[in-house]
Amino acid sequence: MRRVFEVNGEAFDVIVVGGGIIGCGVARDAALRGFKVALVEKGDFGSGTTAGSTRIVHGGLRYLERLDIRLVRLDLRERETLLRIAPHLVKPLEFLIPFFGPQRAAALKLRAGLALYDVLSFDKSLPSRRWLTPAEARAADPSLDRPDVTGAAAYHDARVDCAERLALENVLDAEQHGARAFSYCEALSVTPDAGGSGMMAVCVRDVLGGQDATLRAEAIVNATGAWADPVATRLTGRRAGAIRTTKGIHLVCRPMTGRALVLFSEVDRRLMFAIPRAGLTWIGTTDTDYAGDPSDARASRPDVEYLLRSVRHAFPSIRREDVLFTTAGVRALVRSGGSESAVSRMHRIIDGEPLGPPGFVTILGGKITGYRAIAEEVMDVVCRRFRSPRRSVTAERALPGAVPVRDRPSSADTRLWSHLAGLYGTRAAEVVALAESTPAWGAPLSPAYPDIGAQVVYGVRREHCQRLDDFIRRRTLLGVSTDRGAQAVPAAAALMAEELAWSPAYQAAEVAAALHPPGSDLDSLD
Ligand SMILES: Cc1cc2nc3c(=O)[nH]c(=O)nc-3n(C[C@H](O)[C@H](O)[C@H](O)COP(=O)(O)OP(=O)(O)OC[C@H]3O[C@@H](n4cnc5c(N)ncnc54)[C@H](O)[C@@H]3O)c2cc1C
Numbered sequence: 001m002r003r004v005f006e007v008n009g010e011a012f013d014v015i016v017v018g019g020g021i022i023g024c025g026v027a028r029d030a031a032l033r034g035f036k037v038a039l040v041e042k043g044d045f046g047s048g049t050t051a052g053s054t055r056i057v058h059g060g061l062r063y064l065e066r067l068d069i070r071l072v073r074l075d076l077r078e079r080e081t082l083l084r085i086a087p088h089l090v091k092p093l094e095f096l097i098p099f100f101g102p103q104r105a106a107a108l109k110l111r112a113g114l115a116l117y118d119v120l121s122f123d124k125s126l127p128s129r130r131w132l133t134p135a136e137a138r139a140a141d142p143s144l145d146r147p148d149v150t151g152a153a154a155y156h157d158a159r160v161d162c163a164e165r166l167a168l169e170n171v172l173d174a175e176q177h178g179a180r181a182f183s184y185c186e187a188l189s190v191t192p193d194a195g196g197s198g199m200m201a202v203c204v205r206d207v208l209g210g211q212d213a214t215l216r217a218e219a220i221v222n223a224t225g226a227w228a229d230p231v232a233t234r235l236t237g238r239r240a241g242a243i244r245t246t247k248g249i250h251l252v253c254r255p256m257t258g259r260a261l262v263l264f265s266e267v268d269r270r271l272m273f274a275i276p277r278a279g280l281t282w283i284g285t286t287d288t289d290y291a292g293d294p295s296d297a298r299a300s301r302p303d304v305e306y307l308l309r310s311v312r313h314a315f316p317s318i319r320r321e322d323v324l325f326t327t328a329g330v331r332a333l334v335r336s337g338g339s340e341s342a343v344s345r346m347h348r349i350i351d352g353e354p355l356g357p358p359g360f361v362t363i364l365g366g367k368i369t370g371y372r373a374i375a376e377e378v379m380d381v382v383c384r385r386f387r388s389p390r391r392s393v394t395a396e397r398a399l400p401g402a403v404p405v406r407d408r409p410s411s412a413d414t415r416l417w418s419h420l421a422g423l424y425g426t427r428a429a430e431v432v433a434l435a436e437s438t439p440a441w442g443a444p445l446s447p448a449y450p451d452i453g454a455q456v457v458y459g460v461r462r463e464h465c466q467r468l469d470d471f472i473r474r475r476t477l478l479g480v481s482t483d484r485g486a487q488a489v490p491a492a493a494a495l496m497a498e499e500l501a502w503s504p505a506y507q508a509a510e511v512a513a514a515l516h517p518p519g520s521d522l523d524s525l526d
Helices: 021-032 063-064 069-085 102-122 134-140 165-178 225-236 301-310 373-384 414-437 453-462 467-473 486-500 502-515
Strands: 009-017 037-040 090-100 131-132 149-159 178-184 185-192 199-205 212-222 242-254 259-265 270-276 280-284 323-334 348-351 360-364
Touching: 009 021, 021 037, 021 165, 037 165, 037 185, 037 212, 063 069, 063 102, 063 270, 069 149, 069 373, 090 102, 090 134, 102 149, 131 134, 134 149, 134 225, 165 178, 165 467, 185 225, 199 259, 199 301, 212 225, 212 373, 225 242, 225 323, 225 360, 242 301, 280 323, 301 323, 323 360, 323 373, 348 373, 360 373, 414 453, 453 467, 453 486, 486 502
Parallel strands: 009 037, 009 212, 037 178, 090 259, 212 360
Antiparallel strands: 090 149, 131 149, 185 199, 199 212, 242 280, 242 323, 259 270, 270 280, 348 360
16 A cells, blocks of 8 residues: 655645545546646545435436526536446436326426426437326336326436445546555645745645655645635635535435435425435435534434425335435535525636635535536646646546456356446456455355455555445445445455454454444434
8 A cells, every 4th residue: 555655755746635526536637638646535535525425427407497507518418428438337327207196387397397408418328308107107116106196207317326436436547647646645734835946835644654744736726525615724724715515415215216216305395316226225315504524414313304204205104214324425515695405516616815825726516427527627727827738638538447358257257247347347357357366355245245355355456445444335335235234344354454464453443433334323313
């Protein structure tokens, strides 16, 4: 595992602070343009808001309601780009919008909305909208097989079930193009470089190892999302206040539906989703102002009650006991007044004042869907500063797991291969090669899941896994399965301990942390 002190004192063109989807995208864009780039993330890549999202790649019907046309068009274009450059991670998903009882006015509004959605995605590869008769709607899913279902609208967006892996693949591609990327590495301060080079010096701390290091760069990108204000203040001493942070949660429930549904809250008519994922149903989300540290965001009892009441018309039997666990994330929205849900999701990029000195570039807002385009825009700003004509190539180049390789290895059975390909894309061949090299690594981590030991070893050697949680929650879908990966924890911990030379005490602490992720159990609700 490379540690940041190995690059102590080194000069870079660009240092990216924050390894969420957007920071990882910026690192990739910068590296592919040929810049020397370092990326520092205080936790694991993709462990911030990216991990707390609904994980859909969409223009956003909700934003269309508010006529945020520019945002919707940008994200519909990017949806298509991601389907092209990361087809192993970003997959088409059809949503049904069921009508319960007579809904003439709502149906008319939807017809107009979905028609506009199709117009704005004129260059799409996905099918266009369609309308289901009552009989077709009832037949579409057992959850809709009831007399009050009077039809449904259907439209396509896309899903990214493992958004953290999308972030990671940007890191891996950046590294393949010369970037240095460090997880568990926190940026502490930014000062003018003492050598009078005109560069900025960033002091960073290796969170697991405890050492500090100083990196220098001409441009620093603050891609810390919901942390952007406090990080700007802490790094540069400027008073920030540029973002508004709102919390969103999901209920992860026993299976409620086999189809992705758009529902309108019974409480306040807000648009929400019920999405089948890893054998369970995700219901969300909420949108409430949040003032605390984004790392501490948790579902509260009122959040859970609100979502249960919101979807009771669709799932009349839903109870609190159906909720297996919750997720929470904090949005960083460009500051503006009005209700939380009315604030635009459009991003903004600020170079220098008021958040830092010139060359300190802060990203405010944004979505997973538009991350690549945002990263391109950020690097265009940096290029203007460098007076460099280098152009972005990230829309044309496949992410590492989408780069074609030779045929799949003969030793992988079809079920295992399809499971691995769904996570690693064509890189699954490398996982299989590891399993072939040491047959014990070919064994499943537990009879409960298809995941095998070779994935753990691969995670440590090739995918920046430093903690057990990194593997369980962000390299696989184990962490969002019914038992949250608990049955895989002992075997995965043993393999990581061997790879990383953990002491028995350290291993035990990692196991305890992986088995009890903070604040997602219903018992711990405030
Ligand atoms: C409930 C919810 C649902 C959502 N659903 C969707 C959706 O379905 N589709 C969609 O497109 N978007 C969705 N979004 C929006 C999307 O999740 C975010 O816009 C996106 O993940 C933001 O990425 P980011 O990289 O800016 O932030 P983050 O992922 O939060 O990354 C910022 C990183 O900075 C790191 N950091 C902070 N301080 C420091 C420091 N000092 N040094 C180093 N690192 C630091 C953090 O650890 C963090 O990992 C949703 C958001 C929420 C909250």
